[in-house]
Amino acid sequence: MEKLSIEDMAVFCKRKGFAYPNSEIYGGISGFWDFGHLGVELKNNIKREWWKFHVNDREDIVGMDGSIITHPRVWEASGHVESFEDVMLTCSKCKERIRADHFIEDKLKISVEGLDSKEIDKLVNKNKLKCPKCGSSFEDIKDFNLMFKTNVGPREDKTSVSYLRPETAQLIFVDFKLVVENARLKLPFGIAQIGKAFRNEISPRDFLFRSREFEQMEIEYFVHPDQTDKCPYVKEVMSKELNFYTEEMQQKNKKPIRMKVKDALNKKLVSEWHAYWLATEQKWFTDLGANPDNFRIRQHLKKEKSHYALDTWDLEYNFPFGWKELQGFSNRTDFDLKQHIKFSGKDLSIFDEETKKKIVPHVVAEPSLGVERAFLVFMFDAYTYDKKRGNVVLRLHPRLAPMTVAVFPLVSNKPQIVKKAKEVRDGLKKYFNVFYDQGGSIGRRYARQDEIGTTLCITVDFDSVEGSDVTIRERDTTKQVRVKIKDICHKIWEYMEGAQFEKLGKKIR
Ligand code: GAP
Numbered sequence: 397m398e399k400l401s402i403e404d405m406a407v408f409c410k411r412k413g414f415a416y417p418n419s420e421i422y423g424g425i426s427g428f429w430d431f432g433h434l435g436v437e438l439k440n441n442i443k444r445e446w447w448k449f450h451v452n453d454r455e456d457i458v459g460m461d462g463s464i465i466t467h468p469r470v471w472e473a474s475g476h477v478e479s480f481e482d483v484m485l486t487c488s489k490c491k492e493r494i495r496a497d498h499f500i501e502d503k504l505k506i507s508v509e510g511l512d513s514k515e516i517d518k519l520v521n522k523n524k525l526k527c528p529k530c531g532s533s534f535e536d537i538k539d540f541n542l543m544f545k546t547n548v549g550p551r552e553d554k555t556s557v558s559y560l561r562p563e564t565a566q567l568i569f570v571d572f573k574l575v576v577e578n579a580r581l582k583l584p585f586g587i588a589q590i591g592k593a594f595r596n597e598i599s600p601r602d603f604l605f606r607s608r609e610f611e612q613m614e615i616e617y618f619v620h621p622d623q624t625d626k627c628p629y630v631k632e633v634m635s636k637e638l639n640f641y642t643e644e645m646q647q648k649n650k651k652p653i654r655m656k657v658k659d660a661l662n663k664k665l666v667s668e669w670h671a672y673w674l675a676t677e678q679k680w681f682t683d684l685g686a687n688p689d690n691f692r693i694r695q696h697l698k699k700e701k702s703h704y705a706l707d708t709w710d711l712e713y714n715f716p717f718g719w720k721e722l723q724g725f726s727n728r729t730d731f732d733l734k735q736h737i738k739f740s741g742k743d744l745s746i747f748d749e750e751t752k753k754k755i756v757p758h759v760v761a762e763p764s765l766g767v768e769r770a771f772l773v774f775m776f777d778a779y780t781y782d783k784k785r786g787n788v789v790l791r792l793h794p795r796l797a798p799m800t801v802a803v804f805p806l807v808s809n810k811p812q813i814v815k816k817a818k819e820v821r822d823g824l825k826k827y828f829n830v831f832y833d834q835g836g837s838i839g840r841r842y843a844r845q846d847e848i849g850t851t852l853c854i855t856v857d858f859d860s861v862e863g864s865d866v867t868i869r870e871r872d873t874t875k876q877v878r879v880k881i882k883d884i885c886h887k888i889w890e891y892m893e894g895a896q897f898e899k900l901g902k903k904i905r
Pocket of ligand 1 (some may be wrong): 404466562563564567604605606607608610612614682721722723724762765766767768769
């Protein structure tokens with residue numbers, strides 16, 4: 397099947413209640429999106445799975461939740477006030493403002509990642525590029541800071557200026573000492589956070605991919621400064637295969653190469669810590685149903701690295717508009733902690749029991765993922781049009797699906813069947829997201845649930861009233877089994893934990 401375009405995905409998401417343009421009744425506002433009744437469930441499931449995998453299931457990572465607005469000095473220390481910028485072009489006639497790098501990449505089909513405003517200006521003049529809206533030349537090229545400014549308190553002058561956070565990461569550095577002491581953390585360890593981030597993107601685009609308000613799921617992973625090259629967990633990922641695209645391959649115009657982590661480490665293509673985190677994060681996606689063929693890992697070119705990064709890799713996904721960053725992994729060294737020590741005058745070092753010395757730990761890799769980009773990945777890899785059924789089947793992993801179960805009375809005009817179906821629904825509701833539907837033919841009701849990814853459908857019929865069992869249908873295969881009502885709950889648990897559908901009960905189709 398041809399890949400769905402991002403525009404088609406936006407239409408599908410709106411039609412089914414996953415995501416809508418924000419404030420559409422007022423004409424909308426570019427770069428802001430709202431999530432509907434199914435979108436919010438999928439988003440919550442993604443965040444819950446991420447938190448469980450990265451925080452609850454591990455001994456070495458704890459969570460925190462910082463505020464969105466923080467002291468403005470935080471952003472001076474982090475370098476965001478000075479360097480968190482994109483180059484912007486302004487049209488001399490219609491005053492349209494556009495993000496220069498994306499515009500040039502679209503027009504000239506070359507990568508301009510990391511070029512400064514002077515180099516971009518040269519390219520614009522050399523290629524006689526004009527405003528895409530009115531065809532006039534550009535009057536102005538300048539750096540545009542992406543942080544949203546606001547005023548804190550009743551005074552609206554520069555003494556009260558603060559910013560909506562452009563990344564959640566800085567709160568982890570600012571609260572570092574407290575979290576380490578409270579949670580009695582020992583190196584190596586991580587601190588994780590999920591929360592909103594805001595960027596005044598010059599040209600937000602591609603639906604949820606690049607928006608002005610989004611959520612991040614980030615980990616700052618800290619290690620001893622003398623142990624930045626040894627990862628104690630690397631054995632866990634040695635046999636994992638990844639699609640490597642190093643800086644050298646890009647410079648020599650070579651194609652990415654699929655290889656085992658152990659071979660990449662032998663060839664010194666990647667550090668142990670990067671290999672561990674990249675493989676672990678790809679596994680998180682694929683364990684939740686994403687297609688491994690749609691992933692590759694790409695090392696940043698020197699000129700595209702952020703001001704704080706020693707080495708950065710991206711986990712990229714093959715979106716319908718090309719391979720793009722899904723998740724970033726920067727080696728931020730001790731840059732952030734040292735900057736906050738300098739700017740705040742506070743001691744953020746920790747005591748190393750072994751050497752009896754104070755040390756400032758290094759962040760060897762910072763897995764940083766946008767919830768909305770993960771949302772798109774799971775939606776694209778789940779979306780299938782089933783010709784035989786004549787409808788879309790959204791094959792979301794059972795732990796991600798907005799609705800786990802739908803319950804239908806076979807017919808809506810028999811009170812004893814409707815009553816039984818509602819009893820079944822109420823029994824399941826305590827444990828799962830349940831959708832109840834008694835409108836239309838059974839076929840139509842199945843199709844509606846397939847389209848929103850509901851994992852299992854339960855039909856209550858005449859025999860259910862007399863014999864106390866129901867039919868359960870599996871979304872992905874349409875197979876059906878008969879299960880006792882008293883057993884449904886734990887059978888669904890077994891299924892969510894990976895049990896084979898046919899083993900849940902007596903097969904009927
Ligand atoms: N703390 C590091 C950091 O923020 P980043 O590469 O700028 O690094 C991390 O952002 C992740 O946040 C990206 O990989 C992407 O998943 C998500 N992200 C960044 N900008 C975004 C935007 N405008 N809209 C949606 N997601 C975005």
